[in-house]
Amino acid sequence: MTARPARLTAALLAAGLLASLGACSSSAAGEPAAGSTADASAAAADLAEAPELRLGYFANLTHAVALVGVDDGTYQEALGDTTLTTSIFNAGPAAVEALFGGAIDATFIGPNPAINAFAQSNGEAVRIVSGATSGGAQLVVRDGIDSPEDLVGTTLATPQLGNTQDVALRAWLAEEGLETSLTGGASDVTIAPQENSQTLDLFKAGELDGAWLPEPWASRLVVDAGAHVLLDEKELWPEGDFVTTHLIVATEYLSKYPGTVKKLLEAEYATSEWIAANPDEAKTLSNTVIEKLSGKPLSTDVLDRAWGNLRITLDPIASSLQTSADHAVAAGTSKETDLQGIYDLTLLNEVLAENDQEPVSDGGLGASGK
Known part of the structure; x- marks a missing residue:
């Protein structure tokens, strides 16, 4: 202590x-x-x-x-x-x-x-x-994704269905004209809510294309797994x-x-x-x-x-x-x-x-x- x-x-x-x-x-x-x-x-x-x-x-x-x-x-x-x-x-x-x-x-x-x-x-x-x-929340993604349009057909993770980052991701994707599903049905982008540690492992294994995560997990994907920031959430808010x-x-x-x-x-x-x-x-x-x-x-x-x-x-x-x-x-x-x-x-x-x-x-x- x-x-x-x-x-x-x-x-x-x-x-x-x-x-x-x-x-x-x-x-x-x-x-x-x-x-x-x-x-x-x-x-x-x-x-x-x-x-x-x-x-x-x-x-x-x-x-x-x-x-x-x-x-x-x-x-x-x-x-x-x-x-x-x-x-x-x-x-x-x-x-x-x-x-x-x-x-x-x-x-x-x-x-x-x-x-x-x-x-x-x-x-x-x-x-x-x-x-x-x-x-302290960011959407981080793999190489080859540089715009919202590049997210079509991808799978992105969030910490849990309905949590703050999950909602932020779904709302932002909707604003960008990209559909998601709460039940796993057809959509432009698949969202896979899961434990943050699992997200890091799956991203490293190439089984996820990115994630909207709180710190320190956003930074872990960037530093430890080679992700880059597609969107820092503070960009969406007045004065960040x-x-x-x-x-x-x-x-x-x-x-x-x-x-x-x-x-x-x-x-x-x-x-x-x-x-x-x-x-x-x-x-x-x-x-x-x-x-x-x-x-x-x-x-x-x-x-x-x-x-x-x-x-x-x-x-x-x-x-x-x-x-x-x-x-x-x-x-x-x-x-x-x-x-x-x-x-x-x-x-x-x-x-x-x-x-x-x-x-x-x-x-x-x-x-x-x-």
Whole structure:
């Protein structure tokens, strides 16, 4: 385990003290609205905390704020007496299934699985409480593919049907006039959702023509298997900024244990600040954790390339979420969904205020309006 810098521990202690002082001055009047922590914060002198927090995340660099903060002990330190247990997933739909099944309480995840979870539960089951990462997704392909037209007749991989990269690929292909199938029927391009490690092996064997992948897997195909970038997803977004990973919490857990969720967000904030101040050390630690979780570290070339494609941010970049939802509808992986209420950034903005940071926006999709 990497020793935590003194200034990181100090940040956690400061956040905890400010939270405590803020809680003591809160009003105890009124009942909280369902799914909203805004009123819950004002309704209780002490925010309730859980005996356990079961957290999901992936062994991907796009989840660096979890890789680093869990491994170096920041998350458990922030949670205090609440026991932290973790589960590792390959893609968002599997994490959502675990959350729906009661196996986890919160998870770092991509936008489209979060949208699907919200839609499937009629807006009741989950809330997005924070951002985590922007960027870090690319369509990488073999030699001989240099334009969308060259993709006709090819087979491309994604991490899982309906995950963020799967939706992005299907939507982009549709915009380029290329048909895909969700059921394996006739199409211009065949999409084969699968484990990322399997994608690397099949691409090396010449059985795949490319893949739309998050980091570090896009860089692994480029550096380790000779792929080249056909499209960097950031080219599709204003100023190249879009949500790749954010943090969702089961609404019931958020309503019952807002104190624990706030401490989780304090840990995420402290970790993100440390990553920003120590990017090289954070990059190395992330790689060490990936080795622990997957059995193999990233090469230096892969690590450097992948890390440079990411931006760690607690801003969920809410403005990009509706577009992601529209992409899912266009791709046929989701029905049109009213996203009003999908965000509850109350606790995050409390944490940011306590650290003299500007609040982040929910893009008008906050839980208070539901």
